Amino acid sequence: MAWDRNQMAARAAKELQDGWYVNLGIGIPTLVSNYIPAGVEVTLQSENGMLGMGPFPYEGEEDADLINAGKQTITELPQTAFFDSSQSFAMIRGGKINMAILGAMEVSETGDLANWMIPGKLIKGMGGAMDLVAGVGRVVVVMDHTSKHGESKVLKACTLPLTGKAVVNRIITNLGVLDVVPGGLKIVECADGVTEADLRAATEATILGGER
């Protein structure tokens, strides 16, 4: 037992606080917008130049001039503002965005994040991820705990080229929730049907003992 993609997204949505400006990455983080808790009003930033991102358009109402950072057609809201890319990253770099929820290939116990490149295999570029992790107030990563081969992706040290060093605050995986704290990781919560022992067994990184 563990969380599926939607359950991970729903758990990540609990990180949102009323009034926050938030940037959601591609993949599972995008699903977080489906689970924003009632009474919590957040403004979604899309780094291609938009605050106040709305849902996908109805069929036939797509607008080529209105896309998100994943290049998907989207819609605007009454509170939407558009701006250029330098302004967009000024608000990111300037610490105005409260939180980014991003995917990860690997994360380390010191909060290093790797999510942009596999040497010799996947070379697409970092997009806005390096700017986001360096600039936003809080970085939450949502990822599978292990690879397809069962190897831990929550590591003592990342093996892939980094997106940022000591930038991750909280890790949400299919097995649970971990915080990056001095000395290693601390278990915040285990996924449904997952024990603390399961979580420790699946993790290469140092998990601090005992305390919760």
Add this chain to the structure above:
Amino acid sequence: MKKIYETAAKALDGLLFDGMLIAAGGFGLCGIPELLIAEIKARGTKNLTIASNNAGVDGFGLGQLLENRQVKKMISSYVGENAEFMRQFLAKELEVEFNPQGTLAERMRAGGAGIPGFYTKTGVGTVIAEGKEHKDFDGQTFVLERGLVADLAIVKAWKADPSGNLVFRKTARNFNPPAATCGKACVAEVEEIVPLGALDPDMIHTPGIYVHRLIQGTHEKRIEQRTTRKKAA
């Protein structure tokens, strides 16, 4: 002062040369100067270095210049949508300088604003910062990035007036305003040129001082990822 040209060909006359650096606006295929790119393809200008967030897709946008082997180097943040790009890159036929997206936008903005370099936290501790000057401010480490000045900027806007004032539409603005400022020359293509006085001076996104030549044309405006939802029955 006459900024309006009849065609992309006339607007680019005298501005293109082999080995030049071109800054292009656009994000994915949204807000790309597709008419000017098509004309650069027709001219066959070679050994180009192109600063653009993305590299188009196979057969459209900057992807056409790659297929035509006109590009020596791309300065980009994300190039994932282009098979020919990947082939040339892996075969070492194409040089790529990856810039974080915000660093690329700020390099254009700074270059256009006469700022030769700036310090940013972005990329510190990663391969992007290797070999670059680092400096500590208030207990945090920053890396020096250079302002970017291009021989030519090509941008796409929604509307312009004859003085070159530009207005963009929705997220098609993206890299176009910073790109426009960083060119020694800037050519803008727009969907509509309106008479002087028809644009509200309070609503101008890029003032005409940055724009040297203008063309009006019809844009395909291709959608890269068409995503929709169904109306409730």
